Amino acid sequence: MRIDILTVLPELLESPLNHSIVKRAKEKGLVEINVINLRNFTTDKYKTVDDYAFGGGAGMVMMIEPVFKAIEKLKSERHYDEIIYTSPDGEKFSQKLANRLSILNNIIILAGHYKGVDQRIRDNLITREISIGDYVLSGGEMPAAIIADAIVRLIPGAISDEQSALSDSFQDDLLAPPVYTRPSEFKGWKVPEILLSGNTGEIEKWRHDQSVERTRKLRPDLADNE
Ligand code: SAM
Numbered sequence: 728m729r730i731d732i733l734t735v736l737p738e739l740l741e742s743p744l745n746h747s748i749v750k751r752a753k754e755k756g757l758v759e760i761n762v763i764n765l766r767n768f769t770t771d772k773y774k775t776v777d778d779y780a781f782g783g784g785a786g787m788v789m790m791i792e793p794v795f796k797a798i799e800k801l802k803s804e805r806h807y808d809e810i811i812y813t814s815p816d817g818e819k820f821s822q823k824l825a826n827r828l829s830i831l832n833n834i835i836i837l838a839g840h841y842k843g844v845d846q847r848i849r850d851n852l853i854t855r856e857i858s859i860g861d862y863v864l865s866g867g868e869m870p871a872a873i874i875a876d877a878i879v880r881l882i883p884g885a886i887s888d889e890q891s892a893l894s895d896s897f898q899d900d901l902l903a904p905p906v907y908t909r910p911s912e913f914k915g916w917k918v919p920e921i922l923l924s925g926n927t928g929e930i931e932k933w934r935h936d937q938s939v940e941r942t943r944k945l946r947p948d949l950a951d952n953e
Pocket residue numbers: 812813814815816837838839840841842843844857858859860861862863864865866867868870
């Protein structure tokens with residue numbers, strides 16, 4: 728899989744995409760992630776990527792030309808399954824959407840900045856708009872990193888124990904069960920007996936029951952789909 732992220736602030740994406748599971752997935756050749764600086768697609772000496780909004784008002788707008796040029800260049804090199812714009816008014820990101828995106832070959836994620844990108848880019852080049860939640864961040868870089876991370880960990884082989892990703896919260900509309908590690912007792916706080924029993928069948932049943940109970944208690948909206 729290939730993920731190309733377009734941004735005016737590539738520095739913001741350096742750390743999140745270069746550690747842990749995403750880093751290992753890149754090293755294993757499971758995913759190629761390119762962070763592309765939109766300033767490389769400008770023509771003036773100041774590498775301008777924003778301009779005043781038509782009609783006035785506070786805040787700058789991401790200009791059409793650098794984004795258009797960057798997307799057209801990428802599209803001339805390969806087919807893209809989705810060209811995503813991160814936006815607070817987009818479709819809410821979810822595990823189900825991450826699952827669907829994880830089986831694609833090539834995607835572009837455009838990280839917005841300032842007041843957002845010129846609407847004509849959204850109308851003519853973007854195939855999907857995604858929000859990571861009902862709040863407004865300064866830029867789309869963190870949303871892009873979140874979307875990329877959620878996708879990459881689902882690519883077969885990205886996590887050594889593939890079952891681990893499948894047993895995470897929201898797969899099967901259930902929250903994950905609680906987890907414990909050594910020591911089995913700390914300051915009188917004990918690990919549930921069943922987890923120390925070695926009885927894998929009973930442990931699996933306990934975990935499932937815990938998932939169902941937690942889902943009913945914390946996210947009854949998910950339990951309806953159970
Ligand atoms: N004026 C825009 C609005 O009210 O919807 C917000 C612009 S925001 C300051 C700058 C950029 O950050 C957006 O264009 C978008 O790319 C990104 N962004 C901010 N919050 C986001 C969210 N919740 N989900 C996805 N992207 C977000």
